Amino acid sequence: xxxxxxxxxxxxxxxxxxxxxxxxxxxxxxxxxxxxxxxxxxxxxxxxxxxxxxxxxxxxxxxxxxxxxxxxxxxxxxxxxxxxxxxxxxxxxxxxxxxxxxxxxxxxxxxxxxxxxxxxxxxxxxxxxxxxxxxxxxxxxxxxxxxxxxxxxxxx
Amino acid sequence: xxxxxxxxxxxxxxxxxxxxxxxxxxxxxxxxxxxxxxxxxxxxxxxxxxxxxxxxxxxxxxxxxxxxxxxxxxxxxxxxxxxxxxxxxxxxxxxxxxxxxxxxxxxxxxxxxxxxxxxxxxxxxxxxxxxxxxxxxxxxxxxxxxxxxxxxxxxxxxxxxxxxxxxxxxxxxxxxxxxxxxxxxxxxxxxxxxxxxxxxxxxxxxxxxxxxxxxxxxxxxxxxxxxxxxxxxxxxxxxxxxxxxxxxxxxxxxxxxxxxxxxxxxxxxxxxxxxxxxxxxxxx
Numbered sequence: 001x002x003x004x005x006x007x008x009x010x011x012x013x014x015x016x017x018x019x020x021x022x023x024x025x026x027x028x029x030x031x032x033x034x035x036x037x038x039x040x041x042x043x044x045x046x047x048x049x050x051x052x053x054x055x056x057x058x059x060x061x062x063x064x065x066x067x068x069x070x071x072x073x074x075x076x077x078x079x080x081x082x083x084x085x086x087x088x089x090x091x092x093x094x095x096x097x098x099x100x101x102x103x104x105x106x107x108x109x110x111x112x113x114x115x116x117x118x119x120x121x122x123x124x125x126x127x128x129x130x131x132x133x134x135x136x137x138x139x140x141x142x143x144x145x146x147x148x149x150x151x152x153x154x155x156x
Numbered sequence: 157x158x159x160x161x162x163x164x165x166x167x168x169x170x171x172x173x174x175x176x177x178x179x180x181x182x183x184x185x186x187x188x189x190x191x192x193x194x195x196x197x198x199x200x201x202x203x204x205x206x207x208x209x210x211x212x213x214x215x216x217x218x219x220x221x222x223x224x225x226x227x228x229x230x231x232x233x234x235x236x237x238x239x240x241x242x243x244x245x246x247x248x249x250x251x252x253x254x255x256x257x258x259x260x261x262x263x264x265x266x267x268x269x270x271x272x273x274x275x276x277x278x279x280x281x282x283x284x285x286x287x288x289x290x291x292x293x294x295x296x297x298x299x300x301x302x303x304x305x306x307x308x309x310x311x312x313x314x315x316x317x318x319x320x321x322x323x324x325x326x327x328x329x330x331x332x333x334x335x336x337x338x339x340x341x342x343x344x345x346x347x348x349x350x351x352x353x354x355x356x357x358x359x360x361x362x363x364x365x366x367x368x369x370x371x372x373x374x375x376x377x378x379x380x381x382x383x384x385x386x387x388x389x390x391x392x393x394x395x396x397x398x399x400x401x402x403x404x405x406x407x408x409x410x411x412x413x414x415x416x417x418x419x420x421x422x423x424x425x426x427x428x429x430x431x432x433x434x435x436x437x438x439x440x
Contacts (some may be wrong), residue, residue, distance in 0.1 A: 074341035077349040146351040150311050151376040152282030
């Protein structure tokens with residue numbers, strides 16, 4: 001019971017889920033679990049089919065590509081209040097990059113198959129989640145465009 | 157004629173170069189270093205955070221460089237120089253004991269008095285931290301005079317971060333939110349990755365009570381101003397430091413004119429509401 005209360009509170013506080021209907025937040029709590037990552041721990045690898053999404057409560061996670069002969073290219077961080085792993089909700093459910101915890105990180109981990117079933121069964125809920133997901137993807141796209149600009153390249 | 161104008165208006169010979177002896181250099185990044193120099197005639201040192209000097213490499217030329225040191229330090233001046241051309245490369249090549257010419261300080265500086273009693277948000281990109289460093293020193297030394305203090309700083313890579321030891325020190329106090337990010341992290345980097353504008357999602361400014369100081373390449377300032385406005389800051393509470401091809405330093409030659417203002421004399425720090433119609437214009 002205590003575990004469920006904690007998870008429900010975290011879901012009610014998290015920016016991605018806090019404005020969803022209360023009964024949906026309660027349902028999400030049933031498919032969520034608290035997950036801890038220690039600094040340096042791999043969360044998923046590029047190309048992996050990974051059926052979980054993560055609501056970061058605190059900590060920092062870096063997204064990266066592995067470049068042969070060069071190593072990891074870490075290009076973005078996800079931190080408290082953000083969603084990690086959007087591609088688990090979009091076919092073919094393969095991770096577009098790897099993820100590694102940079103700091104000790106606490107997250108709510110949600111089973112993405114179960115979440116997709118909830119979205120399928122309740123179209124209004126599904127619509128609400130996809131709208132939020134679009135914002136996550138748009139944020140990542142905006143970040144990628146800003147990196148293309150090389151905004152520190154012109155002196156200062 | 158020009159000399160007479162300068163003497164009349166400023167009450168000094170604004171074209172006189174003073175000679176300084178290099179006392180040390182600190183390598184900040186592969187192409188950037190901080191030169192510490194002291195006047196050979198023992199003259200008093202004084203500058204306002206945000207002002208700049210014209211630095212002269214004998215026989216090569218003169219360039220405008222912001223003073224980057226602690227304004228409470230009266231023993232020597234610090235300038236952070238990136239080697240990008242013949243003059244800056246010559247300056248960077250000066251060894252301990254050699255001389256550089258200094259003319260200035262020029263310009264208005266950051267409005268630190270106007271910011272007293274209010275929250276301050278400092279946003280720096282790349283070498284744009286150099287002109288803001290004296291303002292950070294000032295606020296850190298006079299912390300009780302200011303409200304909440306935010307510093308957002310971005311660079312390309314961890315190796316490109318300036319003043320690494322001070323960054324560690326400044327990030328310590330709980331009364332300051334000092335966030336640093338890089339475009340490309342490596343396996344040793346333990347902080348944020350992404351451009352500096354992405355750091356705004358981690359802070360919530362009080363728009364009625366915050367003054368923002370911004371310095372970096374204009375493209376970085378453009379997107380930073382968008383984020384500041386998204387947080388509700390009006391244009392007259394945003395100050396930016398502009399960079400142009402400054403030559404005389406006193407608004408006579410016209411090289412640094414931007415619309416109706418001379419960056420060297422009326423700036424380099426400008427209230428954004430006063431120059432917003434000229435900022436980012438293709439033909440200016």
